[in-house]
Amino acid sequence: MAEKDWIARYLAPLAQGAGAAGLRDDVAQLDVSDPVAITTDAMVEGVHFLGTDPIDTVARKLVRTNVSDLLASGAEPAEALLVLGWPKGRGEAEIAAFAAALGDELAAWGAQLIGGDTVTSPGGLFLSLTLTGRCFKAGPVRRMGAKPGDLVWLTGTIGAAARAWQDHSRGIPSPFPGSSGADAYRLPVLPPLATAKLVAGHASAAMDVSDGLLIDAKTLAEASGVAMELDLDAVAFAGGETDLAEMLKLATWGDDYQTLFTAPENNSKLISREAKNSGIEITSIGKIVAGSGLSLERGGRNVNLPETLGFEHG
């Protein structure tokens, strides 16, 4: 089947908005009624997923890695452009399953497909998604902006992906993808959509945790020109982990896709109440002080930083 037939059959039905023009044109129009944030993330077979991974989880992960960036910037997902590098060996049933999962996942976040490009890949499958977001403020919340005296907040739990990968490696069966638990290494569990509004309303700085809590916390502190002190006991680790070595392993593994943000201490009650009302699990895990760098404590005592703070992009 030719590219344009695949697009017409499987992808065009996902593109119902006026700006998409049914994917018939090379160019789409963005909705710019609110300030627009934009992000793009790519995934490559053999690097970000395995060739044997179910194609629907690949589609959902592609959407979620981009959504995670937007939520952490205080923006709600809006419009998507898909680049699909499709190997000849993958047949029509796979593209159908891919498109169905992509459309379902986009819709779950309030987004829709408006354009893209499909090409043949001589190697493995590769994909990228460009996702726009409607900002609740004049623009996206940045990594820079944390101030001494701010508290550090974190949504959800840290280490679900690490634990799921360990289970998988031991041959422990996975529950249904996305249900949390053992498939979290394959399919990130994100905080709810309402996180975008919470971040926009209160955060002085924010980013998503994708490379590991410690490395991302250090990145935010560096971007803001401040120091961050984290209390490991305050972090909600998967499975309620309390062993220090295990806590550090989970805090440096990555693939958590939770939102890390800072906010003035005065806002704390309001943040807790809004989060609770919106079904967002959230914890205050530390504070911002003058200086630079990241430090850890446990029970009021300093904990040495591990040598590797997270995933370093090679």
Add this chain to the structure above:
Amino acid sequence: MAEKDWIARYLAPLAQGAGAAGLRDDVAQLDVSDPVAITTDAMVEGVHFLGTDPIDTVARKLVRTNVSDLLASGAEPAEALLVLGWPKGRGEAEIAAFAAALGDELAAWGAQLIGGDTVTSPGGLFLSLTLTGRCFKAGPVRRMGAKPGDLVWLTGTIGAAARAWQDHSRGIPSPFPGSSGADAYRLPVLPPLATAKLVAGHASAAMDVSDGLLIDAKTLAEASGVAMELDLDAVAFAGGETDLAEMLKLATWGDDYQTLFTAPENNSKLISREAKNSGIEITSIGKIVAGSGLSLERGGRNVNLPETLGFEHG
């Protein structure tokens, strides 16, 4: 060298706009002071370029294929997000040359880098660019909208890429990339930036010619629900070709990246004058009539359509 160091050294200097925030964040902000058109095009080693092609021409072609889409939609290039799937085997000198050419080419079209993602490719190099454009009208000019009585216009010449490829295959040396002529198969020659304003001001429908003049003309006619009649003698073929078989070969080869548009006949004098004043080579090559499909004539006599009208995406 780690991904973030490469980004900081070679790509961040290209990102000077406020919305880019120095490429330090996962999310960028779009300038939405005018209506925004958006397009994305991907290129894959071994499919859209050769592994031995100079890396600077790969960067420039990536930009130009996207710019071509925008010009034909009546929008001026504005902001770019780059996805780079970089093989481990390509070293730092190549990324430096790539970034320099990318920045130079974006600047030549008035655009700038605001974000992206770099990943490791286990296979060959792959790239995609998402490019936004400022619309001169309320939105992009579409493929649909051509009306019976409209004239058909085409910028530049058809067949430069085909002729350049033939020269290359015969071992005839190439002039400097981009200077036109023998490297046009590697590096598309686009109409000037002013084409965007001309299209926005006059076109009832438009698209770029990238898969071959005949197949793209048929696509525009189908999208608009009309028939198109083209006069082959009116088309400016590379090298002034007049042999019918050769003309048909050039008209179905593709990689021309010129703008095809339709406009009411009343506007013809204005279009010609504006094009001349803006340095846009332009020719009226046919007309729109009621009905469907594409027909060709030469010297007032019908010419049978060739079996293949252009490049069909596999």
